Every structure is written in C-alpha cells, then in structure tokens.
Amino acid sequence: MDGAAPTVPRIKPDSFGLRVPGGRLEVAEIRLGGSPRGVVVVGCEAGGMDRDAADVMNRLAEHGYASIAADLSARGSSDGELVTGVGSLLSTLADQGWSHEQVGVIGYGFGGRVAFLAATAFELGASVSVSPRARDSVRTGLAAAAPRTPWLGLFGECGDGALDPTPTELRAAWAAHTAIVTYPVGDFYRDSADPAVHAAAFDSWQRTVEWLNLRVAPRPTPLALAWRENGTSRAG
Numbered sequence: 001m002d003g004a005a006p007t008v009p010r011i012k013p014d015s016f017g018l019r020v021p022g023g024r025l026e027v028a029e030i031r032l033g034g035s036p037r038g039v040v041v042v043g044c045e046a047g048g049m050d051r052d053a054a055d056v057m058n059r060l061a062e063h064g065y066a067s068i069a070a071d072l073s074a075r076g077s078s079d080g081e082l083v084t085g086v087g088s089l090l091s092t093l094a095d096q097g098w099s100h101e102q103v104g105v106i107g108y109g110f111g112g113r114v115a116f117l118a119a120t121a122f123e124l125g126a127s128v129s130v131s132p133r134a135r136d137s138v139r140t141g142l143a144a145a146a147p148r149t150p151w152l153g154l155f156g157e158c159g160d161g162a163l164d165p166t167p168t169e170l171r172a173a174w175a176a177h178t179a180i181v182t183y184p185v186g187d188f189y190r191d192s193a194d195p196a197v198h199a200a201a202f203d204s205w206q207r208t209v210e211w212l213n214l215r216v217a218p219r220p221t222p223l224a225l226a227w228r229e230n231g232t233s234r235a236g
Helices: 049-061 079-095 110-121 135-144 167-173 195-215 222-235
Strands: 014-020 023-030 038-043 065-070 103-108 126-130 151-156 178-183
Touching (some): 023 049, 023 079, 065 079, 079 103, 178 195
Parallel strands (some): 038 065
Antiparallel strands (some): 023 065
C-alpha cells in the first residue's frame, strides 16, 4: 500500500436528443442498476453541460440517485418555455416508470431559475436552486405564490446570486415549504483552496443532498413491490 487515496469510479453519462416544442434538446443521463433511491433532473448553467453535468451527476450517483441533465438556456427565456422544457424531461422520466414524487430537481446558475420554475409548476419530491441567476424571477415568484414543490434556495451574498428581498422576509413568507440559505461568498458551490469557499461548497452540497433525501420518495425495490402485491392478494 502506498497510502494513495483510492480512485472513485466515474460513470460516463449517456447522451441523446429529446424532441421538444420548437426543436431538439441535448440530454445527458445516468441510469443506475438495482433500485435507485430516486432520480434528479439537473438544470445546468448556460453552456455548462460539458463542464459541470457529469460531475454533478456522478456525485448524485454516490447517493443512489439516477439523473438526467440538460441546458435549457437555449430554449428561450420566458417562464412558459422553460416550464415546457422541464415538462418534456419529466415525461421522459415518466416513460421510465418514475412518478413525480420520486423526482428531484437541482439547478445551477440559469438552471437555478429553471429549478424554481419547476417547483412552482409541478408537484415533485424536491427542488433546489443553487446560485440562481435572474433573481428577480425568483423574488417575484415567491412574492406571488408558494412553490408547489418543497424548494431550497442557496444564494451567495456577492454578485448575481444575491437575493432581494432578504432571506429573513422569504423565510417568514414560506417557512413551511421553502428554505433559504445565504453564503458570504459569490460562487460558493465551486470548491477552491479558499477556506470560506471550501466551507460553503461543502455545506451547500450537504444541504442539497439532505433536502433530496428527506423529500424525494424512494423508489420501491422489487422485494417491496412483491410484498405489496402479496399483501393485496391476501386482503382480496
């Protein structure tokens, strides 16, 4: 033994084109064998499919989540167009046997806005917006109505991720259905040697995973399904 840290296996996502209204959407996907804990839709930053998607999807796989990722920034900027894009991804997952309560959404940057819109448009297991751009869209949306999906907003105090109104005001408005966390750095989710950024990156990922684990309904294992079927047969 040379004391070197063990290499963590990485999964190369599959890719395919999905027909959506107005064109074609490039999608990355990691399916897991056995009984995945759930599935997560990953909304990438604009241009972030090649840079970030595989890393986020592999980190989710470590916690038992299958995933599907897309960059919806080219689909248009209106809320309606973005929600339609999310709906197409959810339909793909439904075809694979996933129900809405078994689905989580995570969005980064532009994708953070997408994750928030998904939370307002659909009843899913959980949604997380990480440093969402277009913060006015998030602010206005929260002022109008509570999300239909439990939503976690993670913001940096610096740069475009800053949130107005304050997190305190938002917590008071939707304490039962949302959570807001603000970090004292800008791109807090991109780890670095800076101690403040490293701490924020670790904390934000832990909060993201815990939010999913507590709210995304686990997919029943084959044994659980067989037990349920036997119980139904006995009751009949």
